[in-house]
Amino acid sequence: MxxxxxxxxxxxxxxxxxxxxxxxxxxxxxxxxxxxxxxxxxxxxxxxxxxxxxxxxxxxxxxxxxxxxxxxxxxxxxxxxxxxxxxxxxxxxxxxxxxxxxxxxxxxxxxxxxLAYSEANGGAAEGAAAAVGLILGTGVAAGFCVDGAPAPRFGGLPIEIGHSGMPARALARHGLGLWGCGCGRAGCIEAYVAGPGVARIAEHLGLGPEPAPRLAARAAQGEAAAEQALAVWADLAAEALEVLQMTIDPDVVVLGGGLSQMPGVAERLAAALPARLMAGTPLPTLRLARFGxxxxxxxxxxxxxxxxxxxxx
Missing domain, CATH: 3.30.420.40 (ATPase, nucleotide binding domain)
Incomplete structure (x- = not known):
């Protein structure tokens, strides 16, 4: 053709x-x-x-x-x-x-x-020199585009940020242990930041294994404990964003996956990220996927x- x-x-x-x-x-x-x-x-x-x-x-x-x-x-x-x-x-x-x-x-x-390729071409990352598409759903992974084109990947892998280790400093801040991951290892970012991780955080804080939509609804109704659980989740998710920023240094991160549908999630993560970055590190723009x-x-x-x-x- x-x-x-x-x-x-x-x-x-x-x-x-x-x-x-x-x-x-x-x-x-x-x-x-x-x-x-x-x-x-x-x-x-x-x-x-x-x-x-x-x-x-x-x-x-x-x-x-x-x-x-x-x-x-x-x-x-x-x-x-x-x-x-x-x-x-x-x-x-x-x-x-x-x-x-x-x-x-x-x-x-x-x-x-x-996701990254779509959003870098007519989507939320249009015009970005370096764009990451971050899926926050039942798992956590990311894609990467440079000047609108898929970045070469030596082994064909996406950015497997979900199976990088959650920093010990983050677990210590919140009194969390090494939680098992579906990959068979323990302490992966995905174990804390993916959808099932939200429920585990809620359970850890005494709320029961609340899924993200119900937890967000409870927080929206002014329940302090639910808001605290989402704040812990956002702090841990900001650790993943910090890894992306300190290694790939994108100017735009587009959020996709089921957790990106939580009300105000981009603003919540943008507020949590500065405390995790080294001084002087530029902040990426966080946006929701235009094409959902x-x-x-x-x-x-x-x-x-x-x-x-x-x-x-």
């Missing part, structure tokens, strides 16, 4: 429960979308579902079109092997299986990288368009 300005394109956003296909016009406005459950039983069933969604995009567009994929996990650049804990394709050769399923390889990126839950699939579509133009992906 030849490249032309304003090319129609499609994206797939693949998570542990759903495969969303979304069609975009030349101005990146959504035209149509379709969701199907993610098969968990076998790689063959998974790639058949991907092929079905790509077929739907082709039919909806009336022709073949660029398609990109955003998914949990990663694809090793050197081997092309998929590595993911939540999909039945770990160890599979992605390019070969996609070619077999849909007739050609499709470009693939991690979903947090897709659709930012990942939009980033995947942009990736498909980028690959069709012959750019490195």
């Amino acid at each position: 030849t490249k032309r300005a304003g090319m129609i394109c499609g994206g797939l956003d693949i998570g542990g429960t759903k495969i969303e296909a979304r069609l975009f016009d030349g101005a990146m406005q959504p035209l149509d979308s379709r969701r199907v459950p993610t098969p968990r039983g076998s790689a063959d069933a998974f790639f058949a579902a991907v092929a079905d969604q790509v077929g739907w995009l082709r039919a909806a567009a009336g022709a073949d079109l660029p398609v990109g994929i955003a998914m949990t996990g990663m694809v090793e650049p050197g081997t092309g092997i998929a590595r993911t804990a939540n999909l039945p394709i770990s160890g599979q050769p992605m390019a070969a299986r996609l070619t077999q399923a849909v007739g050609r390889p499709l470009p693939v990126m991690n979903d947090s990288m897709a 839950d659709a930012s990942g699939v939009r980033g995947a579509a942009l990736l498909g368009r980028r690959a069709a133009a012959g750019a490195n992906v």
Whole structure:
């Protein structure tokens, strides 16, 4: 397919429960979308579902079109092997299986990288020289773009900030121990800052394992203990932002994921961050994702368009 300005394109956003296909016009406005459950039983069933969604995009567009994929996990650049804990394709050769399923390889990126890429192109990080897309949801991870393009990643990893260690100074401030993480280690940032971590903080403070939406509602009603729990969470999340700022030094951090929907979350984190940074460190601008839950699939579509133009992906 030849490249032309304003090319129609499609994206797939693949998570542990759903495969969303979304069609975009030349101005990146959504035209149509379709969701199907993610098969968990076998790689063959998974790639058949991907092929079905790509077929739907082709039919909806009336022709073949660029398609990109955003998914949990990663694809090793050197081997092309998929590595993911939540999909039945770990160890599979992605390019070969996609070619077999849909007739050609499709470009693939991690979903947090897709968030950053989408928001750096027409979104909340438009024009930023260095933009991070930080997912705060059931897990914690980030993507990184430089001048609007996905930053090269040697091993294909996103910014796995969630599986960096929470600083001991932060745990000491709040009397917290080394909490176990889903990765099998203890003391990861994700164990404290992801959605389940919010509930654990609330339980630690005697409120019971309150999920973030209920905790935020209680704080909004003036309950001091709920507000304290959110303040502890924000302080710990600011430690993650500090790591990003001291290593990557972005000028904009875009927040996505379920926790980004808590009222006032960007302002809460912006207020907590200065106390965690070294003196003289510039503060990034914190913004909510402009495209919300659709930012990942939009980033995947942009990736498909980028690959069709012959750019490195």
